[in-house]
Amino acid sequence: MADFSLNEEQKLIQETMREFAQEEFRKLAHESDESSTLQEDALEKVCALGIFSSSIPEEYGGHEMERSALNTIIMAEELAWGDLSIALGALSPLLMMTPILESGTEDQKKKWLPNFCGESFYASTAALMEPRVSFDPFALQTTAEERGGKAVLNGVKCMVPLADRARQILVYAKGASGMEAYIVDGDAAGLSVGEREKYMGLRALPLFTVTLKDCEVDLDRRVGGEKGIDYNRLLNLSRASLCAMAVGISRASHEYALEYAKERVAFGEPIAYRQSIAFMLAESAMEVDAMRLLAWRAAWKLDRGEDATRESTLAKRYCADQTMKVTDYGVQILGGHGYIREHPVERWFRNGRSFAALEGLAIA
Amino acid sequence: MIDFELSPEALKAQERVRTICENVFRKISRKYDENEHSEMPELHELAEELKGEGGLRGGMNRDFLTNVIVTEELSWGDLGLTLAWPEGGLGNAAINAVATPEQKARFGKATASMAITEPGCGSDTSNITTTAKLDPETNEWIINGEKIFITGGKTYDNVVVWATLDRSLGRAAIKSFVVEKGAPGRELVKLEHKLGIRSSDTVAMVFNDCRIPYENILGSPEIKTRGGFKGAMATFDATRPGVAAMGIGVARAALDFTKETLEKEGITIPYDKGMHDLSAVQKAVLDMEAELEAARLLTWRAATMLNKGVRNSLEASMGKAKAGRMATLVTQRCVEILGPCGYSRDWLVEKWMRDCKITDIFEGTGQIQMLIIARQILGYTRAELK
Structure with a gap:
């Protein structure tokens, strides 16, 4: 029976994460953005919440709670509301963990999953995107070739979060059977991590170019072994998560602009008394809710094990567009003040632009 | 859940x-x-x-x-x-939403239209000039005034008329009354000619010392200066998801037809292609599908809240605002995408574009919905946000 309200568990997740994001992320957001530094401390604190181990079955060292994309994206919205860069960094272990949970062989689960159940943050990540204008996740140019009992990877990846410290990087490549994913050690021969990349937003998040040159990987590092991965599903899980984060950013900007418009007086009354301002706020509120419902539906379908390609794609297009509009309104409502970095709206505006380009930078 | x-x-x-x-x-x-x-x-x-x-x-x-x-x-x-x-x-929706069991028994089987708008007021229903006066001798209400834009006023038997008990008391004094077919003094004076939804009649009615039984008032006759009007407005919370659904239905008709027609021309809509591999038309269709889904989910949410008895004014207005606007734009775009054939009366797309325009107007224009949303999220009164 159709319903759009959170259950008790989800309410708890939302509340806990909202409080956590307020306490831990918000106070770091400005300084981290200005100095392009990700506070290690924040990563450890997220890990201490048990969000990784709670999705991993007991037999692999976890706490055996039901894994749910919907619950994960409810969390992702709150963390991104706190700060997108820190949220993406803190959740980056999921980029390796989720594909293994989804498609890994028994041996791979036994070998890798216990790492995520430890007390400290297990630095790991994934490399999906490639540095070209017409990047398309369905047409990767990084290749995986089987040669002499090994997989040989070649290609260039970009926007790889925390690649400089990652123990392993999950590399997506086009192989004989389609899209494949390989667990590559961060210090593997043939894998080189380039200079830290510089972007308009996401400044606190260390993102890197990763070059694979005849990088040889043992075949048991291919996620899912012979069977491989369900690439579409992983992309869709990623899209659902990115959509939720777009909701988080948009909501942050909307809330801030709303409070500002009620306090800022012009011509003798709060600017929110004017329809030109009030209607921008009304539209933002409406779109934030619409975005969230689209994201939830994609995740809900994925949780049911159904194909959610259409839902995820539509949601992602919609969320990318609307986030740009809502965060733009945020800056616009603050006027000149919105353009000054003392207010966070310009940061949400810069971060908001990323969603149109991002693929696979977060996963549910 | x-x-x-x-x-x-x-x-x-x-x-x-x-x-x-x-x-x-x-x-x-x-x-x-x-x-x-x-x-x-x-x-x-x-x-x-x-x-x-x-x-x-x-x-x-x-x-x-x-x-x-x-x-x-x-x-x-x-x-x-x-x-x-x-x-x-x-x-009928209004009667179902607020009538007593006795009234439901009396009026439930008959068809009913709704008369709110007057020549001098539309969305500002608080300026309604049609009056209802109680005749203590006969215990009847006497209705006087003119109503326009009554959807189905010719087709349906009864009409729910919004009238004021006392103009000096403003919105609180506005109540709704069931005026049955054949009531003396009720007269249909005009049939409108419209842009779309032409198979549905839209009429003007005049009520001239029109007498109806005391029991035909919907809700309480008491004039509460605080919150009295909200009872009348609550009808909209129940009906707006339905009007939103109308816009969604017409938009989907246009979009379905556009996709089928494009497919015959060899143009399909892929969900798994990067943006550089999509044509302008494919992108337009994807965006329209996303807009339609967004409007639909907002509308569904408002409806599920009604089922639970949760106050949904904000959510109902969100659904209505989104759906009315979306339908207007989607149908316009579909006509455009189909070129001269889309513009032709041989196909129904041009009709859908004309038809759905009403969903962004009746039951509160899109702009009125935005006003309702804005007041709610800002916590403002009508005086603060005009």
Whole structure:
């Protein structure tokens, strides 16, 4: 029976994460953005919440709670509301963990999953995107070739979060059977991590170019072994998560602009008394809710094990567009003040632009 | 619990309505668009046929989400015919929402339209000048005034009239009254000619010392200076998801048809292609699909809240604002994408573009919805945010 309200568990997740994001992320957001530094401390604190181990079955060292994309994206919205860069960094272990949970062989689960159940943050990540204008996740140019009992990877990846410290990087490549994913050690021969990349937003998040040159990987590092991965599903899980984060950013900007418009007086009354301002706020509120419902539906379908390609794609297009509009309104409502970095709206505006380009930078 | 699954009842009703749309609505859609104000025997025959199934709308016990699903499906078939459906109109929704059990028994079976707008006031319903005065001698209300834009005023028997008990008391004194067919002093004075939804009549009525029984007032006759008007406005919280569903239904008709037509031309809509591999038309269709889904989910949310008895004014307005705007833009775009054929009256797309425009106007324009949303999220009164 159709319903759009959170259950008790989800309410708890939302509340806990909202409080956590307020306490831990918000106070770091400005300084981290200005100095392009990700506070290690924040990563450890997220890990201490048990969000990784709670999705991993007991037999692999976890706490055996039901894994749910919907619950994960409810969390992702709150963390991104706190700060997108820190949220993406803190959740980056999921980029390796989720594909293994989804498609890994028994041996791979036994070998890798216990790492995520430890007390400290297990630095790991994934490399999906490639540095070209017409990047398309369905047409990767990084290749995986089987040669002499090994997989040989070649290609260039970009926007790889925390690649400089990652123990392993999950590399997506086009192989004989389609899209494949390989667990590559961060210090593997043939894998080189380039200079830290510089972007308009996401400044606190260390993102890197990763070059694979005849990088040889043992075949048991291919996620899912012979069977491989369900690439579409992983992309869709990623899209659902990115959509939720777009909701988080948009909501942050909307809330801030709303409070500002009620306090800022012009011509003798709060600017929110004017329809030109009030209607921008009304539209933002409406779109934030619409975005969230689209994201939830994609995740809900994925949780049911159904194909959610259409839902995820539509949601992602919609969320990318609307986030740009809502965060733009945020800056616009603050006027000149919105353009000054003392207010966070310009940061949400810069971060908001990323969603149109991002693929696979977060996963549910 | 978050769940996007429709109930078996809703799915069954949707499927049934779909066949009616294909077998009846679509076949007479153009005929009654071109022959405004003519009798539509096909609709009455269909209504008779469906009586055994409990009627198309299945009576007043059905849940709000199912009603929304059915309304979207009917409007996919034809919005004008949906609004002219012989089982009743908006007045019935108002009666169902606020009537006492005795009133439901008296008026539940009759069809009813709704009369709110006057020549001098539309969305600012607080300026209603139609008066209702109690005659203590006969215990009757005497209604005087003129109402316009009454959807189905000719087709339906009863009309729910909004009138003021005391103009000096403003919004709190506005109440709604059921004026039955044949009430003395009730007169239909004009049939409007419209841009779209031509198979549904829109009329003007004059009430000249029109006397109705005391028991025909909906809700309490007491004038509460605080919150009294909210009772009348609460009707909208219940009906707006339905109007939103109308816009969604027509937009989906246009989008479905556009996609089918493009497919015949060899153009399909992929969900798994990067943006550099999509044509402008493919992108436009994807964006329209996303907009439609967004409007639909907002509308469904508002309907599920009604089912739970949770206050939904904000959510109902969000659904209505989004759906009305989306439908307007989507149908315009579909006409554009189909070129000269889309503009031609040989196809129904141009009609859908004309039809759906009303969903961004009636039951509160899109702009009024934005005002409602803005006041709610800002916590402002009408005086603060005009």
